[in-house]
Amino acid sequence: MSASRTTKSDKAKSSRPNRIFFDGRLNLEQQRKRAKDLLRALRAGNRTAQQRFVDANHPIGAAGFADIRLANAQLVIARENGFASWPKLKNHIDRITEQNRQISSGNQPVLDTKRTLHLRCGSDIRNGLGIAGFVGDFLEFADPFCQGPVPDLPLDEFISVRADFIASGYHITPKDALARSKREYAALNRLDQYDHVVLWFEHDGYDQLILAFLMDFIATARPATRIELISVGAIPGVERFIGLGQLSPELLIWCWENHRVPVTDAMLETGRTAWKAIRSAMPDALEKFIQTGTSALPHLIPALERHIAELPDPQSGLGLTQKLVLQIARDHGPLPVGKIYAHLMRSYDPLPYLADLMFWSEIQTMMHCKSPLFTLSDNPDQHWPTRILTITATGSDTLAGNQNFLDNFTTTRWVGGTEITPETVGVFYSERLSE
Numbered sequence: 001m002s003a004s005r006t007t008k009s010d011k012a013k014s015s016r017p018n019r020i021f022f023d024g025r026l027n028l029e030q031q032r033k034r035a036k037d038l039l040r041a042l043r044a045g046n047r048t049a050q051q052r053f054v055d056a057n058h059p060i061g062a063a064g065f066a067d068i069r070l071a072n073a074q075l076v077i078a079r080e081n082g083f084a085s086w087p088k089l090k091n092h093i094d095r096i097t098e099q100n101r102q103i104s105s106g107n108q109p110v111l112d113t114k115r116t117l118h119l120r121c122g123s124d125i126r127n128g129l130g131i132a133g134f135v136g137d138f139l140e141f142a143d144p145f146c147q148g149p150v151p152d153l154p155l156d157e158f159i160s161v162r163a164d165f166i167a168s169g170y171h172i173t174p175k176d177a178l179a180r181s182k183r184e185y186a187a188l189n190r191l192d193q194y195d196h197v198v199l200w201f202e203h204d205g206y207d208q209l210i211l212a213f214l215m216d217f218i219a220t221a222r223p224a225t226r227i228e229l230i231s232v233g234a235i236p237g238v239e240r241f242i243g244l245g246q247l248s249p250e251l252l253i254w255c256w257e258n259h260r261v262p263v264t265d266a267m268l269e270t271g272r273t274a275w276k277a278i279r280s281a282m283p284d285a286l287e288k289f290i291q292t293g294t295s296a297l298p299h300l301i302p303a304l305e306r307h308i309a310e311l312p313d314p315q316s317g318l319g320l321t322q323k324l325v326l327q328i329a330r331d332h333g334p335l336p337v338g339k340i341y342a343h344l345m346r347s348y349d350p351l352p353y354l355a356d357l358m359f360w361s362e363i364q365t366m367m368h369c370k371s372p373l374f375t376l377s378d379n380p381d382q383h384w385p386t387r388i389l390t391i392t393a394t395g396s397d398t399l400a401g402n403q404n405f406l407d408n409f410t411t412t413r414w415v416g417g418t419e420i421t422p423e424t425v426g427v428f429y430s431e432r433l434s435e
Contacts, residue, residue, distance in 0.1 A: 021238075021246040022246070023247055023248040023251065024237060024246075024248055024250075024251035025096060025248050026092070026093050026096065026236070027093070028094075031077055031081070032074075034077050035073040035074040036070065038052065038073040039068065039070055052076055052080070053068075056075070056076040057079070058075060058079075081236055081237040082234065082235075083236060089236075095254075096251070099132075099249075099250040100248075100250050103131060108132065108133035109133060110135055111132075111133060111253065111256055112135060112196065112198075113135065113196070114136060114137075115194055115195040115196060116134075116198065117138075117196070117197045117198070118137070118138050118198050118200060119191075119198065119200065120138070120139070120200040120244075121206065121207055122140060122142050122245065124245025125245055125252060128245075128248070128249045128252050129249075132250070132252050132253050133253075136194075137194070140184065141187070141214070142210070143162055143166075143184065143210065143213075144210075145209040145210060145416070146353055146354075146358075147165075147358055147361065147362075148165035148166070148169055149161055149165055149414040149417070150414065150416045151279060151417050152276070152280065152281070162181055163177040163182075170357055188221075189221070191221075191223040191227075192223035194225055195225060196226050196227075196228070197223070197225050197227045198228050198229075199214065199229045199231075199263070200255075201231045201244075202232050202233070202241075202244050203233035203299035204242075204243065204303055204351050204352065204353035205303045205306050205307045205351065206354070207243075207353075208297070208299055208300050208303035209278060209303070209416075211229075211297065211300070212271045212274040212275040212278060212300065213275050215267055215270065215271020215272060215275070215297070216268075216272040216275040216276075218263065218268060219271070219272050227263040228261060228263060229260070229262075230256065230260050231298070232244060232255055233298070233299050240347075266296040267297055270294045270300065274289055274300060274304065277289045278304075278307075278416040280417050280418070281417050281419070283311060283415070286304060286308060286416065287308065290304050290308070302351060303351065307415070307416065310415045311420070312405070316398055316399065316403075317405035317406035317408075317409070318398065319413075320349075321349070321359075322362070324344055324349060325344070325363065325366065326373060326374070326398070327348065328340045328343045329374055329389055330395075330396065330399060333389060334389065334390040334391075335388065336385060336388055336389070337376070337388075338384075338385025338386065339385075340389060341356060341385070360384050368411035369405070369408040369409050370410060371394040371408055372392055372394060372395070373395035374390055374392055375390045376388065376389055376390075394408070406422055407422070409421075409422050410422065
């Protein structure tokens with residue numbers, strides 16, 4: 001079920017370019033230098049430095065900026081990194097540094113047992129957990145529900161539909177895709193063979209849709225084991241948190257110590273309701289669920305908001321990813337497809353969730369149209385990330401809303417259980433606009 005670069009042995013999550021993102025290991029000396037530089041800039045009357053104090057809600061007081069000291073600048077640095085105070089920042093760094101020392105010396109404490117199962121929607125943290133000292137088993141369940149059909153069908157039919165999509169969307173042989181799907185789904189029936197199951201997830205649509213499915217599955221199966229959830233939306237000092245796979249082993253320990261909570265009945269029921277709405281043929285139920293809100297799974301609502309942004313915009317007919325691809329091509333192009341993906345992940349997508357081959361699948365879907373939105377350099381020896389994408393006049397007009405992509409589109413795409421085709425989209429719009 002992977003969108004990996006190579007084979008099905010790699011998961012969609014593991015193919016993300018996490019090395020370009022900060023791994024979370026803050027350096028105390030570097031933070032001290034940042035505080036000194038900030039203080040120096042403030043004393044020089046730098047307005048950006050002054051605004052940073054305001055943005056950090058620093059209690060400047062009646063004296064204003066006239067009597068600012070190093071401790072004041074350190075408070076701003078701490079708050080910019082997500083801490084309430086400089087001592088809290090220092091304590092965090094000291095803790096991470098000590099864990100790094102323990103890992104490097106091979107003396108790290110064991111945090112779980114061999115009767116623990118770590119369940120993750122990809123393989124991106126498997127090695128990191130081992131380095132950090134975790135000894136439990138690891139299970140990947142990585143069906144990317146954020147792409148392809150997610151219909152409301154009995155499980156055996158559902159697995160078959162998903163395997164068909166994975167085979168076609170990620171260029172995997174149908175036999176291999178179906179075998180892998182059946183194996184992953186069947187493994188979920190063995191959760192009660194463990195004393196302790198820990199679900200490792202982050203805040204994006206890829207993770208949260210899978211988490212909703214798992215909550216529904218667990219609510220039905222009720223495995224006789226202790227189940228806990230780690231769901232992470234932010235990491236101290238990490239400005240652009242993409243996913244758990246970008247984190248150092250020490251930060252995985254930090255997640256274990258600070259974000260692990262028991263799975264409750266409220267979580268299960270929330271996931272079950274969300275999963276039913278995700279599979280609905282029309283998005284009304286999902287929109288209603290989002291409007292209702294939930295605190296049981298705090299990262300679910302933002303992820304679902306990003307998910308339904310993939311529905312076609314009434315004016316342009318584009319989903320958000322499609323729109324962002326064209327925006328990047330307009331702003332920076334012509335560009336290699338791999339660089340468009342990097343722009344998407346680094347800055348354009350408000351909540352990035354696509355692995356690289358999932359992104360390439362989106363590009364290929366956009367190519368199914370009468371008049372192309374973009375051209376690709378055509379060299380059979382070129383790997384897809386190096387192919388040059390150039391926006392066309394049709395692409396520019398569609399991005400501007402002067403043309404509707406769905407009048408140009410010639411195939412089918414899905415957003416959860418909602419099928420989007422040139423034939424059905426009229427019904428889709430009329431029902432939405434009549435509300």
